Amino acid sequence: MKQFADAIVAGASGPELEAMPIPESFRAAYVRRDEQTMFEGSASADKDPREAVHIGEVATPELAPDEVYVAVMASAINFNTVWTSIFEPMPTFGFLDRLGRESRWGARHALDYHVLGSDASAVVLRCGSAVRNWRPGDRVVIHCNYVDDQDPAAHEDSMKASNQRIWGFESNFGGLADLSIVKANQLMPKPAHLSWEESAVNALCAATSYRMLVGDNAARMKQGDSVLIWGATGGLGGYACQLVLNGGGVPIGVVSSADKAELLGQLGVEHTIDRGAEGYRFWSDPHTQDEREWRRFGKKVRSLIGDDPDIVFEHPGRSTMGASVFVTKRGGKIVTCAATSGYMIEYDNRHLWMRLKQILSSHFANYAEAWAMNRLIDQGRIQPILSKTFTLDETGLAAWQVHHNLHEGKLGVLCLADEPGQGITDHEKRERIGEDRITLFARHAASLEAASSDIGNAAAG
Incomplete structure (x- = not known):
């Protein structure tokens, strides 16, 4: 996947990305089925995501007609990441097995590992034969409503569909990885004025709040x-x-x-x-x-x-x-x-x-609601609330911090992006909206960390 990362940074075109071979495996953060009882008998506060989250290579799944392969540049930690990593209130492998019984394509998800993550910013690499509105090279953010259109209720509000799921929590191959497969109806345009990590933290929580209030x-x-x-x-x-x-x-x-x-x-x-x-x-x-x-x-x-x-x-x-x-x-x-x-x-x-x-x-958001919220972010009316950024190798630590409420806003995770601040393509728009507004939560968290460090150094001295 590093070849894809290098090509994206170098500005490779969609046809150039499409010509590159998809690897047989990719790096991901995951939990294991054979460890789902590891915390039995422990209080919730004592269950440590750092013990359950593994970082390693997993096999690349086959692409369904309505799906795309994406190179994940950044992702984020949500409470469902914590729940999956401490197997609470129940292990998520039951969700994967239920999905596995639905169809041939669902069977890909019922594995002995579960790749975490319900947020991402990414670049499209391949499109399935039924995908109409997206092409390789498109820069996207991904919302987590995982649903098809065969349930009549879904045509009134997709959140009412009987098989509605949250991607990366009730399905496999989530966003805390270098590669993911997602349905085409999970994709939205990436705001050009935001970095990969600033874009990655928004979709789940922002769209949830939009549906609740607006x-x-x-x-x-x-x-x-x-x-x-x-x-x-x-x-x-x-x-x-x-x-x-x-x-x-x-x-x-x-x-x-x-x-x-x-x-x-x-x-x-x-x-x-x-x-x-x-x-x-x-x-x-x-x-x-x-x-x-x-x-x-x-x-x-x-x-x-x-x-x-x-x-x-x-x-x-x-x-x-x-x-x-x-x-x-x-x-x-x-x-x-x-x-x-x-x-x-x-x-x-x-x-x-x-x-x-x-x-x-209220539960997450349908595609129209998620799209409307993403548009507000793209217009600069709503700002990302990214407070701190971790590497993919630090996923367990980031989930532990969320588990113990040691954070403000959202915690981002760099996947293929190798440093913060990459992915901004409209600097003029960013300047117009205002750096201070966009980075408010991150600056506040950094100032608290610096103050804590100064106190610690003074005490040590």
Whole structure:
């Protein structure tokens, strides 16, 4: 694959890339079927992705008619990368085996290893016989909605298809590799003003946030709506804040530290709640929620915006859902897409039905929604939230950092790109949008790291 990388950097044309032979194997980050019980009996926090993620050569699969081979320049870490690498809440090999029973092409995925990764920026190398809209040499980003068009429900909204999957999590051959196979309907144009790693971190979290807030399938935020955003500097929240600001809404960002509150201010969020400083304890013990804390939290929100929020952007799950339902405005909406703190949630149903609130479910995004969000990024209205970049060999370390919430924004991973900053082809556009806006999360993370290093050096001295 290094020959492809060198050719891409040198500006090889599509026909030149197409003439180069696809290798029989490629480097990838993967977990192994025979190790899926390695963490049995361990607490979730003690399960270490660094022990489960392997970096090595895997066999190149055959290309289906509706697929393309892509040279992966960069990828990213998502929470599903963590879940796959610690085999929680269940090993993903069950997903691969189920896909393997669907068809001849699905059978390629049911292997004894699972290549991780649900984000990527890449270059098309080969196109299957049924691919119409893409050619070798196209620079693309990849969204993770893995679905075909044979289910009638998919023609209303592909996320409703019975065989809808998340690429790299419920399918094999994900983006944390030098090569991948993806369906043609996963491809979108790469924003020309962004580097490979800046482009690679967006699709999954950004499109998820778009569907939750903007698209027709969830909250449908209006101008002037106030939106409470949990984890507002995280992979989902960082995009949610920008979407609310871009759409004429009022974000209220909830974060866990003063540093993250400062970052929100730089992003343009006026109203922030540092839950660490406030000391909220929504659960008085593992089995009991404290309504007094809900009320204290609601009072804080009203002190900032003068009202209850129209929409709550909910993804932590168990730790926050009770508070989310309570604080939402009468007739308002709680939109949820995940449960990173636990999926067996509890809330007081009286505060839901008697005040006519709605809980809306949302899961990733269909192709139209992902494309619309990518267009906003391409226009410079929404910025990438890349905070730090790792090499493919460091995938386990990056996943460990996400597992323990030691990051802000998104963590990128260089695959065939051998250094950060490559892949920008429209420097004039980048200058017009603004380097400081594009790199805000990365600069903030670097300043925190430098400050921590200075403190450590001073203590050592």
